[in-house]
Amino acid sequence: MSRMSEKDLNTMRRRMASVANHLLPAFSSSSSSAQHVVSSIGCSSSINDTYHRVHGEVPTHAPHWRLIPCDENGKDFTDIIYEKAVAEPIAKITINRPDRRNALRPNTIKELIRAFNDARDDGSVGVIILTGKGTKAFSSGGDQAVRSKHGYADFESFGRLNVLDLQVQIRRLPKPVIAMVAGYAVGGGHILHMVCDLTIAADNAIFGHSGPKVGSFDAGYGSSIMSRLVGPKKAREMWFLTRFYTASEAEKMGLVNTVVPLDKLETETIKWCREILRNSPTAIRVLKSALNAVDDGHAGLQGLGGDATLLFYGTEEGSEGKNAYNERRRPDFSKFPRLP
Numbered sequence: 468m469s470r471m472s473e474k475d476l477n478t479m480r481r482r483m484a485s486v487a488n489h490l491l492p493a494f495s496s497s498s499s500s501a502q503h504v505v506s507s508i509g510c511s512s513s514i515n516d517t518y519h520r521v522h523g524e525v526p527t528h529a530p531h532w533r534l535i536p537c538d539e540n541g542k543d544f545t546d547i548i549y550e551k552a553v554a555e556p557i558a559k560i561t562i563n564r565p566d567r568r569n570a571l572r573p574n575t576i577k578e579l580i581r582a583f584n585d586a587r588d589d590g591s592v593g594v595i596i597l598t599g600k601g602t603k604a605f606s607s608g609g610d611q612a613v614r615s616k617h618g619y620a621d622f623e624s625f626g627r628l629n630v631l632d633l634q635v636q637i638r639r640l641p642k643p644v645i646a647m648v649a650g651y652a653v654g655g656g657h658i659l660h661m662v663c664d665l666t667i668a669a670d671n672a673i674f675g676h677s678g679p680k681v682g683s684f685d686a687g688y689g690s691s692i693m694s695r696l697v698g699p700k701k702a703r704e705m706w707f708l709t710r711f712y713t714a715s716e717a718e719k720m721g722l723v724n725t726v727v728p729l730d731k732l733e734t735e736t737i738k739w740c741r742e743i744l745r746n747s748p749t750a751i752r753v754l755k756s757a758l759n760a761v762d763d764g765h766a767g768l769q770g771l772g773g774d775a776t777l778l779f780y781g782t783e784e785g786s787e788g789k790n791a792y793n794e795r796r797r798p799d800f801s802k803f804p805r806l807p
């Protein structure tokens with residue numbers, strides 16, 4: 468038999484490793500993601516397939532955060548802290564009213580909307596983290612101290628429900644938004660984390676609705692998205708009984724993606740950001756629209772349709788139409804395929 472080359476040997480090793488992997492015990496569906504399997508067995512090299520060899524683990528170091536002190540008009544942020552990671556496409560928006568359990572007043576929402584707008588427009592941002600200052604609360608929802616006859620009113624003479632605008636903004640923002648939840652996420656705080664694309668919860672997190680106890684309710688996303696997430700029966704239970712649920716109960720209900728020890732919350736969230744950021748931004752963008760499209764009706768279709776147009780503009784076929792118009796000639800689309 469002729470001597471094996473180094474390349475043949477490597478191929479053989481790879482195939483043997485692959486066969487050995489298939490002999491590993493199967494994992495339950497609750498830990499179905501490959502990365503989750505990797506972390507649950509604590510050793511990425513245990514799965515020695517091409518996928519894991521090529522993609523490997525993401526770095527675990529903490530980002531260096533740069534403070535964005537004010538909005539685009541130079542107005543200082545007071546109710547939020549807005550930061551961007553240096554040399555990494557991650558933005559972090561922190562609700563900063565810890566002595567009120569990060570309750571939301573109209574000004575808090577206005578600042579959140581401005582920060583989210585900035586993160587959307589900034590091409591160097593690919594993922595946005597939404598969180599609350601401190602470990603006691605993500606947010607306790609609408610600030611009951613400033614609730615008036617027509618909504619919430621802080622520095623104005625009229626009330627607003629501008630949290631609804633924020634919910635729509637997060638839902639339509641073409642970048643993933645991750646809720647990083649420690650402590651209470653109740654009332655409007657619970658709804659905000661549900662509207663985010665993913666939720667990473669600390670083991671001290673508590674979720675629930677208090678609306679009907681304080682004479683309020685969110686009959687918009689706060690009802691429809693919750694029913695989608697936990698199912699219609701559980702959604703009714705949560706709204707009708709206004710009980711609070713632990714992080715692990717929330718995970719079982721499908722309300723959160725994962726639960727981690729409080730001191731690992733940011734590290735784990737950053738890990739999820741980095742894993743997302745290694746993937747195609749356009750794929751992620753279109754998937755976010757697609758995952759929302761059916762539920763969001765015309766607005767959902769518009770988002771997904773807008774993505775299609777955006778991609779089409781980058782093609783030669785799309786440019787031919789524009790060029791022909793600008794050159795005052797008929798467009799020639801004859802060379803473009805009519806795919807089956």
Ligand SMILES: CC(C)(COP(=O)(O)OP(=O)(O)OC[C@H]1O[C@@H](n2cnc3c(N)ncnc32)[C@H](O)[C@@H]1OP(=O)(O)O)[C@@H](O)C(=O)NCCC(=O)NCCSC(=O)c1cc(O)c2ccccc2c1O
Pocket residue numbers: 566567568570571603604607608609610611612628630631651653654655656658677678681683684685686689
């Ligand atoms: C969140 C709590 C369960 C935490 O309890 P804990 O014992 O840890 O802390 P305290 O209760 O002592 O709170 C410390 C301090 O913060 C003040 N505070 C906390 N939450 C709020 C709040 N939401 N508004 C105003 N102030 C708040 C509290 O008074 C204390 O102040 P001191 O001066 O006494 O130190 C518990 O705090 C709690 O149950 N909070 C209230 C939760 C709540 O009912 N939230 C409002 C629900 S309604 C809502 O959020 C809402 C959401 C929407 O999306 C809507 C959409 C459309 C229409 C309406 C909407 C809407 O109303």
